[in-house]
Amino acid sequence: MSDDQTAGRPNDVDLIVEAALEAGRIALGFFRQSPEVWWKNNGQSPVSAADFAANESLAAILRSARPDYGWLSEETDDDEQRLSQATVFVVDPIDGTRGFLSGLELWCVSVAIVTDGRPVAGVLYAPALDELFVATAGGPALKNGKPISVSQRLGDDPHRLATGEDMLKSFDPDFRRNVERVKHIPSLAYRLAMVADGRLEGTIVKRNSHDWDLAAADLILERAGGALVDLSGSMLRYNRQQVSHDELCGASAAQLPEFLRQLSHRRDG
Structure with a gap:
């Protein structure tokens, strides 16, 4: 990855890629292993030991490297101090927890850097599929290092x-x-x-x-x-x-x- 100044600081992209890969590795260790599960939002949403372990890893890597960035995570109690910070990490340790717990492979670690309300760097890592998506403001979207683009649908295609x-x-x-x-x-x-x-x-x-x-x-x-x-x-x-x-x-x-x-x-x- 290059030192993309649009992503907050030099090497911010490398940092969030590193964090997502490590969190994905940790979550994958729980995958199809029947991790302990709790329920939140009045019993509407499951959260597992894998979510918490991945969240702890993300916080340890990201918050120690950028203590002046705000923090917003699905699995961390919200601290409104983030509202006063121009740049914030926005993370979901496991997006698709229900699928994860059902043994489906369509789940991912999501990490973004948001500056002044818009994402300037983003990573999605789907470890069960070995897929890594990365983008920065002003740069291409990449999947496993190769540029991707939206569908060029022809008129008669569904x-x-x-x-x-x-x-x-x-x-x-x-x-x-x-x-x-x-x-x-x-x-x-x-x-x-x-x-x-x-x-x-x-x-x-x-x-x-x-x-x-x-x-x-x-x-x-x-x-x-x-x-x-x-x-x-x-x-x-x-x-x-x-x-x-x-x-x-x-x-x-x-x-x-x-x-x-x-x-x-x-x-x-």
Whole structure:
């Protein structure tokens, strides 16, 4: 990796890659080993010993290297001091914990550096698949060191779209007939990476996703030629008081206007 000044400091990208790889190695040691599980959010969300171990590793590497950066992690109690810090680490030790606990390989470690509300460096590491996605502001999106780009869909090809069946039913019939709905992908970050590398044209994100699910994948998708936006078409802001988001759409730049039109049609209807 190069010393990318846009990523906060020289070697910031190397730092978050190192941290993600180590956290992924630790999490992989728990994979398919029936780790201890607890429930949070009033019993709605599982968290495992693997999540906590990976989070401890990320914190140890990142916070010691950059003590002046803020910290926002799914598995750390929120400290609002981050709001006063221009640059913040935004991490999810295991994105897709339900899939991880079910033995599915579609989970990843997500690490982003956010400066002034937008990600400037992002890493997704899917250790069970041996896939590493990296992007910096102003640079290409890479998968295992090679540039990736969003799908260059031809006019008659079906839209490969990750969305719920209930949402799909509300779209225009003509549009719906040309959609190939993709089976549920438990990791939202990995789903957005699939849009970035062209395996999907887009995904609809239900409300209540969080900064740690999105920040790294947002940048990777942007640098691959796509965008993650709210339903008004606006880019997301991170490290706010409120870290959850309303409905979103991630897609290739070419397909995004049509997807947003369909979502608008659904709301208007």
